[in-house]
Amino acid sequence: MMEAFYDVVQRRRDVRGEFTGEPIPPDVLDRILGAAHAAPSVGLSQPWDFVLVEDGGTRAAFRDHVLAEREVFAETLNGERGGTFSKLKIEGILEASLGIVVTYDPSRGSPAVLGRHAIADAGLYSVCLAIQNLWLAATSEGLGVGWVSFYREPFLAELVGLPDGIRPVAWLCVGPVTQLATVPDLERHGWRRRRPLAEAIHREKYVVKPAETN
Numbered sequence: 001m002m003e004a005f006y007d008v009v010q011r012r013r014d015v016r017g018e019f020t021g022e023p024i025p026p027d028v029l030d031r032i033l034g035a036a037h038a039a040p041s042v043g044l045s046q047p048w049d050f051v052l053v054e055d056g057g058t059r060a061a062f063r064d065h066v067l068a069e070r071e072v073f074a075e076t077l078n079g080e081r082g083g084t085f086s087k088l089k090i091e092g093i094l095e096a097s098l099g100i101v102v103t104y105d106p107s108r109g110s111p112a113v114l115g116r117h118a119i120a121d122a123g124l125y126s127v128c129l130a131i132q133n134l135w136l137a138a139t140s141e142g143l144g145v146g147w148v149s150f151y152r153e154p155f156l157a158e159l160v161g162l163p164d165g166i167r168p169v170a171w172l173c174v175g176p177v178t179q180l181a182t183v184p185d186l187e188r189h190g191w192r193r194r195r196p197l198a199e200a201i202h203r204e205k206y207v208v209k210p211a212e213t214n
Ligand SMILES: Cc1cc2nc3c(=O)[nH]c(=O)nc-3n(C[C@H](O)[C@H](O)[C@H](O)COP(=O)(O)O)c2cc1C
Pocket: 012, 013, 014, 015, 016, 089, 090, 091, 146, 147, 148, 149, 150, 183, 184, 185, 186
């Protein structure tokens, strides 16, 4: 039981290129959404919603927008970074079986959201925990998930009809995969390496460690 949990945590990957496009069985979709909905939330506000996007036209429009934003980012890069980035796949919007737009409603449970009076971001943290629950549940079900954030919020809000004030937090590409890579794509393609756990641990006070690089 304990080993199974850590195994899922270590096997979870962000997927871009390995989606098969096969349908997600309805009971599996129910379970992963149920896992997301079981996440902790500030003041029990449960400020998330899930917009399930299958429509090819909606997905194509989103993909076009994401590719344009990819260019915006690429133009900020120079030399080696630009070359490395050009080889990276950053989304699997059309190849995945389903798009799930996860949203944040700051008005849910307000004005007196218990625990949010001093930290407005606590609402967003809650949505991210729901996403992580979904991601781990999907991994344990043998599905892949890819988080896409190359978009402007107003574009995605309009595309999926979000009412004023509700923010899109993520577009998740979800579906069966051929495999989950053992190493993150960004590391495999030389964009960035994972840092050792020991570098992230501080005792009593935060100490800037000499070996740390950006
Ligand atoms: C908030 C957030 C936004 C992300 N946005 C993107 C994205 O737009 N495109 C992409 O390919 N991966 C995206 N990722 C995935 C990360 O690149 C990935 O998690 C990281 O490289 C580590 O790889 P792993 O998740 O396989 O361990 C995002 C991840 C997070 C948490």
